[in-house]
Each structure stands twice: as structure tokens, then as C-alpha cells.
Ligand code: KG4
């Protein structure tokens with residue numbers, strides 16, 4: 001099956017051609033084009049929805065054209081069009097959804113609507129290489145930790161059809177905590193990668209920041225208290241020099257990573273999990289990946305850890321296509337609507 005996937009939920013405009021045969025356990029990428037208006041938002045500390053949507057309107061057709069050209073496939077060989085219907089910014093979602101509907105009508109193709117959050121999870125089911133056989137196989141049951149700019153969720157997957165939400169953030173998402181604390185330190189938006197770089201040379205013991213909800217018995221998260229604690233420290237300091245900023249970055253990252261790992265491993269133990277999947281922009285954080293691997297090893301857990309290639313952690317259409325290939329539930333184009341509030345069922 002070959003799918004054209006479209007993703008426009010936030011500031012990216014992305015189109016991808018992906019393929020998978022029925023019996024295959026991984027998705028192949030034939031093309032994946034991502035264009036972003038991030039530069040226009042980097043100084044404002046967050047995405048400005050109407051600017052993002054205007055840029056997406058300009059980018060959507062050229063991006064789809066490039067994805068088809070790169071894949072070298074013919075439109076007639078496409079089996080379906082997959083599109084992110086939510087959650088996200090309404091103006092941005094509408095551009096992807098309405099374009100998908102117009103193309104489906106024009107080309108007479110079915111549409112598969114995709115939840116963006118599950119797309120992040122399914123980035124793990126994309127083959128890392130076109131030629132080499134991937135050695136590690138994802139075994140069920142699975143816990144997916146989805147950590148992005150807008151979401152922090154733990155999801156239990158008994159198989160591809162049995163997906164259950166276990167918990168999520170009660171306030172800020174993990175990526176949002178990185179970004180808001182970055183703003184406090186005058187770092188450009190989004191701040192996650194910059195904070196990761198700074199943390200490499202910072203003193204992780206310089207500040208004793210809280211680890212919110214780390215011991216709670218549920219699988220929920222909260223990061224607004226950490227942001228408030230960082231703010232209090234910044235206010236106390238008269239001259240926020242580079243060294244202090246670097247130390248704050250190191251301590252904030254440590255706190256976020258500790259909470260994410262403790263909760264995910266607790267869920268993994270409770271449900272007898274065989275594989276942990278990381279997904280979302282924060283999953284590209286190498287320290288998070290390394291610490292996860294170390295914890296699993298030190299605790300001698302029989303769990304395999306998976307994380308997508310870095311460019312597939314942040315928003316992209318290939319992950320949307322990957323979800324669709326495992327769930328080819330076709331809906332008539334007239335019934336497809338963008339839903340900014342979409343969450344887990
Ligand atoms: O998944 P994503 O591209 O967009 C959403 O769907 O939200 O995630 C973007 C988020 C931003 O908050 C960004 O700061 C964070 O991912 N991020 C990182 C890193 N790279 C991106 N956070 C921590 N460490 C990183 N290396």
C-alpha cells in the first residue's frame with residue numbers, strides 16, 4: 001500500500017509518500033518533505049497562528065509536488081491520502097485537511113484521517129534504513145511516551161488495535177517547559193535543543209529544582225511548578241550571566257528527564273511491557289535517550305527502547321503516513337473535519 005501523507009498541525013508543512021506491504025512490520029519512506037515557518041516565530045517565543053497558516057497556504061502545494069516528485073511514483077499508484085485532522089491550530093489544520101479533501105476528490109482517492117499524537121508514536125514504526133534489515137523488532141505490549149511542545153502522554157499499546165491512554169500532563173507539556181524556561185533565559189524559540197546543548201557543560205547540582213509528581217501513583221505529569229521554581233531563581237539573581245544560565249539549563253533538563261523516566265518505567269513495570277517507544281520533539285534529546293537506556297540496563301529490565309530518527313521526532317508527514325498504513329480506516333472525504341481539540345479516545 002502506498003500513501004500520500006499530509007501534516008500541517010502547527011508551523012510545519014509536510015508531505016510524504018510512505019509504503020508498507022500487509023505482512024511487513026515497518027514502514028518505508030519514499031519521500032518526506034518538511035518546510036517550516038519556525039524562523040518567523042523564533043523571536044516571539046511561540047508560534048503565531050495566523051502567520052503559520054499564511055506560510056502553510058503558500059507552501060502546501062509545492063511541498064506535495066516535491067514529495068511526489070522525490071518518491072518517483074505516479075499519482076495513479078497511490079492507494080490513499082492520509083491527513084492530520086488534529087490536535088493542532090485550527091487555521092493550520094484546515095489547510096492540510098481541505099487540501100487533502102480537494103486532492104481526494106480530484107484524484108478519486110480515499111482519505112485516512114490521523115491523530116497527530118498517534119503519528120508521533122508511529123514514527124517508531126518507520127524503517128531506519130532502506131536497505132539494511134532492522135535488527136530490533138518492536139514487541140508488544142508497548143508503552144509510548146509522547147513528549148512534544150504541546151503534549152506529554154503515556155500510552156499503553158497491547159497491539160496496533162488496542163491503544164489506551166494512561167495519563168498526561170495536568171498543565172505544561174515537557175517541551176513547553178523547555179520553551180518557557182528558555183524564554184526566561186532569553187533563548188530563541190523553541191529552546192529544547194539549545195537547553196540540551198547548554199546542559200552538556202552545566203553543573204547539574206547548582207540548583208535544586210523540584211521533580212513534580214515524580215512519586216504520584218498515577219501516570220500524570222505536571223511541569224508548571226518547575227517553570228515557577230526556575231522563575232523564582234532567575235528573579236533572585238541580579239546579573240544573569242552565561243554560567244548561571246548554563247547551570248539552570250542543566251538542572252531543568254535533569255529534573256524533566258528524571259520525572260519522564262521514573263513515570264514511564266513505573267508504567268512499564270505495571271503492565272509487563274516489552275518495548276518503550278519515545279516520540280515527539282523532546283524525544284530527540286540525546287540525554288533523555290541515554291538516561292533511559294542506562295536506567296533500563298541498571299535495573300536489568302527486559303525492555304527494548306526505541307526512538308525515531310531525530311528528524312522524525314519533530315513534526316513530519318511520514319509519521320502520519322506510518323499510522324495510516326497500520327490503520328487503513330478509510331473515511332469518505334465529505335466526513336473529514338479538522339478537530340483542534342482531538343485527543344486520545
Ligand atoms: O513534536 P514537536 O516538533 O511539535 C509538537 O507537536 O509540539 O515538538 C517541539 C518541541 C519543542 O517544545 C522543542 O523545544 C522540543 O520539542 N525539542 C526538544 C529538543 N528538540 C526539540 N526538547 C528537548 N531537547 C531537544 N533536543
Ligand code: ZN
Nearest residue numbers: 120148314315
Ligand atoms: Zn507534534
